Amino acid sequence: DAGVTQSPTHLIKTRGQQVTLRCSPISGHKSVSWYQQVLGQGPQFIFQYYEKEERGRGNFPDRFSARQFPNYSSELNVNALLLGDSALYLCASSTDDRGHGNQPQHFGDGTRLSIL
Amino acid sequence: AQKITQTQPGMFVQEKEAVTLDCTYDTSDQSYGLFWYKQPSSGEMIFLIYQGSYDEQNATEGRYSLNFQKARKSANLVISASQLGDSAMYFCAMREAYNQGGKLIFGQGTELSVKP
Numbered sequence: 001d002a003g004v005t006q007s008p009t010h011l012i013k014t015r016g017q018q019v020t021l022r023c024s025p026i027s028g029h030k031s032v033s034w035y036q037q038v039l040g041q042g043p044q045f046i047f048q049y050y051e052k053e054e055r056g057r058g059n060f061p062d063r064f065s066a067r068q069f070p071n072y073s074s075e076l077n078v079n080a081l082l083l084g085d086s087a088l089y090l091c092a093s094s095t096d097d098r099g100h101g102n103q104p105q106h107f108g109d110g111t112r113l114s115i116l
Numbered sequence: 117a118q119k120i121t122q123t124q125p126g127m128f129v130q131e132k133e134a135v136t137l138d139c140t141y142d143t144s145d146q147s148y149g150l151f152w153y154k155q156p157s158s159g160e161m162i163f164l165i166y167q168g169s170y171d172e173q174n175a176t177e178g179r180y181s182l183n184f185q186k187a188r189k190s191a192n193l194v195i196s197a198s199q200l201g202d203s204a205m206y207f208c209a210m211r212e213a214y215n216q217g218g219k220l221i222f223g224q225g226t227e228l229s230v231k232p
Contacts, residue, residue, distance in 0.1 A: 033219065042120075042207050042222030043161070056219045088159055092220075104151060105220060107161035 002027070004108035006091050012114045013081050021076045021111045025093030031055075032074040033105060034066055037088040049074055078113075086115045118143045120208050120223035128229050129198045136183070137193040137226045139208030145169075149211040150191040151220065152182065156204045164206075167191055195228075203230045 005024045013019050025032050031050045035043035048056040049068035068074045072093075078085055089112075092105035119142040129135035141150065152164040167175045167182045175182040183192040195202055205227050209220040 035220075042209075042225050043220070045219040045221070048219055058219070090161060092161075104163040104166055106163060107153075109158070109160045112159070 004091055004093050004106055006089075006108035006111050008111060009109065010112045010114075012116060014116050015081055015083060017081050018077065018079045019081060019113060021078075021089050021091075021113070023074045023076070023091030023093075023108060025072050025074070025091075026106055029093035029095055029106070030072050031094045031105075032068055032072065033092045033094075034074070034076045035090040035092065036060070037090060037110070039087070043090055046076070081115050083115050086113060088112050118145070118148075118210055118212055118221050120210050120221055122208055122223035122226050124226045125224070126227045126229070128231060129195075131200060131230055131232050132197055134194060134196045135198055135228065137195070137206050137208075137228065139191045139193065139223060141189050141191060141208075141210050143189075143210065143212075145212065150182070150184070151209045151211065152180070152191075152193045153207045153209060153222075154202075154204045155207060155225070161207070165193070198230045200230050200232060203228060 007022045033048040034046040037043040045058040046060050047066040052068045063079045066076045088110045090107050090110045092107045094103050094105045121140045148169045150167045154162045165175050165177045165180045165182050167184045174184050179196045181194045205225045207225045208223045
């Protein structure tokens with residue numbers, strides 16, 4: 001079975017540009033979460049979506065937005081890119097929308113975003 | 117606020133020996149989940165083991181076990197019979213209470229190096 005897939009794997013942008021990252025969850029998973037991982041740190045939560053509804057939002061500026069589609073895939077958009085947005089962006093999916101039980105989040109390989 | 121602390125930035129272990137990676141957490145919630153993930157240099161986050169706050173037994177998954185001491189708020193990962201392929205970053209994470217969207221809070225990570 002396919003795991004969480006993310007595209008693109010690498011991306012180079014310049015300051016002020018906009019970027020869209022894509023994520024396809026594991027088949028049957030309805031919850032998708034996005035994390036930002038800056039070099040040398042642990043991942044930081046950005047958003048969670050479940051059945052197209054936003055269920056959680058981390059401490060990120062409004063330049064960051066996301067959506068989930070009827071097939072449960074998701075996009076993360078970042079506008080007006082800053083140098084500090086350079087990071088590995090991870091998408092995770094799970095069957096669990098509210099954190100009940102022991103269902104882990106399964107992560108994709110991430111998109112490495114570099115801002116010049 | 118919930119917080120995860122990993123005090124060991126780097127650890128070395130001899131192949132075939134056991135190693136313990138430390139994790140302490142802070143939360144006022146009664147219901148929470150604790151996870152360990154492995155992140156090789158390639159970037160993907162691999163789920164290793166889960167411990168629920170109400171679980172009375174320590175979790176085990178193959179060579180991985182979790183030493184859960186609730187009163188001390190610690191959830192240390194024990195890797196037995198270390199292998200060269202265990203060299204990676206290891207992250208401890210906590211899932212917030214279910215009404216917070218199930219997001220994960222990660223520690224800073226511990227880089228484990230296994231020596232032949």
